[in-house]
Amino acid sequence: MAKFKKDGKKETPAISTASLPDIVFMLLFFFMVATTMREVSLMVSNAMPQATQTVKLEKKSLVSNIYIGKPTDAYQGAYGTEPRIQLNDRFATLQELGAFIAAEREARKEEDRNSITNNLKVDRNVTMGIVTDIKQELRKANSLRVNYGSVKKAK
Amino acid sequence: MPKKTPEINASSTADIAFLLLAFFLATTTMNVDSGLYRRLPPYQPDNTEAPKYAKRNILQILVNRDNQISINGDIADVSTLKDRTIEFILNPNNSEELPQKEIKTIELFGPVEVSKGIVSLKSDKGTSYEMYIAVQDQLTAAYNELRNMKSNEKWGKNFDQLTQEQQDAVKLVIPMQISEAEPTNIGGKK
Numbered sequence: 444m445a446k447f448k449k450d451g452k453k454e455t456p457a458i459s460t461a462s463l464p465d466i467v468f469m470l471l472f473f474f475m476v477a478t479t480m481r482e483v484s485l486m487v488s489n490a491m492p493q494a495t496q497t498v499k500l501e502k503k504s505l506v507s508n509i510y511i512g513k514p515t516d517a518y519q520g521a522y523g524t525e526p527r528i529q530l531n532d533r534f535a536t537l538q539e540l541g542a543f544i545a546a547e548r549e550a551r552k553e554e555d556r557n558s559i560t561n562n563l564k565v566d567r568n569v570t571m572g573i574v575t576d577i578k579q580e581l582r583k584a585n586s587l588r589v590n591y592g593s594v595k596k597a598k
Numbered sequence: 599m600p601k602k603t604p605e606i607n608a609s610s611t612a613d614i615a616f617l618l619l620a621f622f623l624a625t626t627t628m629n630v631d632s633g634l635y636r637r638l639p640p641y642q643p644d645n646t647e648a649p650k651y652a653k654r655n656i657l658q659i660l661v662n663r664d665n666q667i668s669i670n671g672d673i674a675d676v677s678t679l680k681d682r683t684i685e686f687i688l689n690p691n692n693s694e695e696l697p698q699k700e701i702k703t704i705e706l707f708g709p710v711e712v713s714k715g716i717v718s719l720k721s722d723k724g725t726s727y728e729m730y731i732a733v734q735d736q737l738t739a740a741y742n743e744l745r746n747m748k749s750n751e752k753w754g755k756n757f758d759q760l761t762q763e764q765q766d767a768v769k770l771v772i773p774m775q776i777s778e779a780e781p782t783n784i785g786g787k788k
Contacts, residue, residue: 460612467615474622492728494735496742497632506631562631565727570663572723574730575780582641592633593731 487512487529492567493596500590505559507547509540511573512566526569528577537576544584564592634734639777655697657686657717661733663724676732683740687713687772706767707752713772720779737776744772 489512500506510529514522518534528535530543548556561581565574581589659679660668667674669682689696697715704710717737721730745757745768753760757768 460609464608464611464615467612467619471615471619471622474619474626478622478626491633492731494634494731494738496634496735496738498635500631500633500635503631560635562633567726567728567731569727570723571721571725571727571730574727575721575723578638579641582638585641587638587640589636589638590631590633591636591731591734592631593735595632 483508483510483529483532485510485515485529486518486532486534487514487527488566488568489564490567491564492593494593495596497593497595500560500562502558505551505555506562506590507544507559508562508564509543509577510564511569511577513568526566526573528573537580540577540580541584544581544586548586558588559586560588560590561586562590562592634731634738636734636776651716652698654695655714655716657683657715659717659719659733661719661721661725661729663722665726665729667733676729676736679733679736680740680743683717683737684744686717687715687740687744689713689715702770704767704770706764707771710771712770716775716777718777718779741772741774745769748772 487510489510511526512529513519513524513526514534522534528537528540530539535543544561547559551559563574563577578589581587658668658670662668667676667679669679674682686696689699692699697713699711699713701709702712704712719733719737721733742757748768748771749755749757749760749764752768753764757765760768
């Protein structure tokens with residue numbers, strides 16, 4: 444009679460983890476490429492208003508950010524609660540805006556200088572006075588492309 | 599026979615990679631900046647006189663410091679603004695009250711009627727930015743809808759599915775004419 448021979452105990456081989464580093468590295472590279480580090484630390488409150496018709500800002504390198512809002516708690520002692528302008532890492536006055544625009548232009552390649560978009564990141568509780576002043580300064584500096592930063596609202 | 603160098607234990611590369619991965623995961627901000635794009639008009643010295651337009655060609659929107667809106671003098675709600683703007687630009691019945699149209703020859707379209715309508719937006723220094731964006735949003739929505747309408751009529755596609763050339767043509771047929779007047783300072787607030 445034929446006998447089906449059974450091997451007593453057959454252990455399942457351990458799953459090889461040799462490719463685990465490769466998989467993790469792949470993920471790592473994805474995040475490294477997709478990451479944009481926040482280049483400035485916010486000193487003003489920045490809850491942006493909502494809008495339905497927002498468009499994405501393309502070409503990050505051609506965007507210069509202007510933050511407007513109430514200073515955060517840490518800075519209220521020194522700067523008060525009136526809305527202020529933040530450029531890069533410090534508070535700025537309206538008069539400094541022209542120099543900022545010039546510096547932003549200087550930092551770009553010559554052929555890109557006229558396509559810089561000013562991204563106005565304005566807190567929703569700010570009143571229009573300061574925003575209009577800034578728009579006026581931008582017009583004087585002949586930097587006319589403006590994006591009113593807002594968050595996409597679900598319809 | 600030379601002694602073989604023992605193989606380096608590579609089992610910890612996974613841990614190192616995980617550590618890096620965790621760091622990048624934590625620091626990543628994926629949010630893309632978005633917003634409403636506008637082009638400001640070039641700067642003009644104060645003494646230049648504003649061009650005059652016929653009354654019927656202007657849709658006047660005022661936003662006061664209490665965030666109330668008036669359209670051509672009547673108090674209105676933001677939600678009606680989009681339809682008012684669309685009606686204003688289209689002028690479907692060629693009414694005497696609504697803007698004139700002029701025939702222009704535009705590439706890809708040939709001679710078409712282009713509305714002479716201009717939206718004039720005036721806000722107060724005390725107007726909240728949120729309200730201002732809500733108004734701008736409604737105006738953008740109106741123009742986007744008009745452009746979609748035109749694109750569908752001509753090519754049966756939405757505006758954002760057209761080629762760059764076609765989009766430029768549609769933009770000429772329905773130009774976004776939003777003029778912003780200097781804000782008033784009635785409220786005295788800053």
